[in-house]
Amino acid sequence: MREITKDVYLKWYEDMLFWRKFEDKLAALYIQQKVRGFLHLYNGQEAVLAGALHVMNLGGKDKMITAYRNHVQPIGMGVDPRKVMAELLGKVTGTSKGMGGSMHIFSKEHGFYGGHGIVGAQIPVGAGMAFADKYFETGGVTLTYFGDGAARQGSLHEAFNMAMLWKLPVVFICENNGYAMGTSVERTANHTDIWKLGLGYEMPCGPVDGMNPVKVAEAMHEAMERARRGEGPTFLEMKTYRYRGHSMSDAQLYRSKEEVDEYRKIDPITQVLDVIKEKNYATDAEIEAIDKRVKDLVEECATFAEESPFPEAQQLYDVVYEQENYPFIPHRL
Secondary structure (H helix, E strand, O other): OOOHHHHHHHHHHHHHHHHHHHHHHHHHHHHOOOOOOOOOOOOOOOHHHHHHHHHOOOOOOOEEEOOOOHHHHHHOOOHHHHHHHHHHOOOOOOOOOOOOOOOOOEEOOOOOOOOOOOOOEEEEEEHHHHHHHHOOOOOOOEEEEEEHHHHOOOOHHHHHHHHHOOOOOOEEEEEEEOOOOOOOOOHHOOOOOOOHHHHOOOOOOEEEEEOOHHHHHHHHHHHHHHHHHHOOOEEEEEEEOOOOOOOOOOOOOOOOHHHHHHHHHOOOOOOOOOOOOHOOOHHHHHHHHHEEEEEEEHHHHHHHHHOOOOOOOOOHHHOOOOOOOOOOOOOOO
């Protein structure tokens, strides 16, 4: 695995802090009704993404697909954060010209395949993407993310079975934040170790500390290398925690403030910052400079999104199927 150096820690800190502050800004814009519909935030789960990005082959080879908690993943993979924020505000400068919104960020160019609103729907799609990689011998691996609630979907079992049968280059990752939409894992099944679902398919599987990017990177590296060798899929359960509700409309009546405060003591951003300070990777002034860069970039994204125009009504016709012998709907794209 690529060495985890001083530069990696500094990048992790800046990236994760930016993802956190970016979504904090989105929460504020949601309260102002500038972000409509649902808004599912990633606060607390950033280490799962940071660790994975460290071992991914970005630039078109490896791919990622996830559910609707999907704003920071494309940013980490290289998508312009200004376009992501514009998409959330429904602006024409967004990643899908303002028509996907919060739950459907997408960038084929950067290997990010969504943002899926149907619970668990992305699991078989991720397996299908891995099938394409095997068929065309691209050498790529697909990371397929889903939550603990989606682990109860039948489509998971179908995808697991086929992925093992065909030895597909896919890593299935359950981001277990404990509550799905608002029901604890303990109330949804007679077992709490979700990773053990892989045992029924003789799939390599195991739990991972999803609050520590080092542990995530180590587990992901092993799984991705196994996939690249043609040995098939792996199922990892990332034990993580979200500090905000399932969505912005979640009253969070299923957990206490004290519980959330306990998990804040192992905040992934704080863990990384502690290592930076402990190993003297950066001075206080250098850390302050990072904090300022993050703050300035978040404001730049917000300004870009708010000043961008909404799509014209014509765009509704531009993005539907164009039929040559039916010239009654003009297309511009």
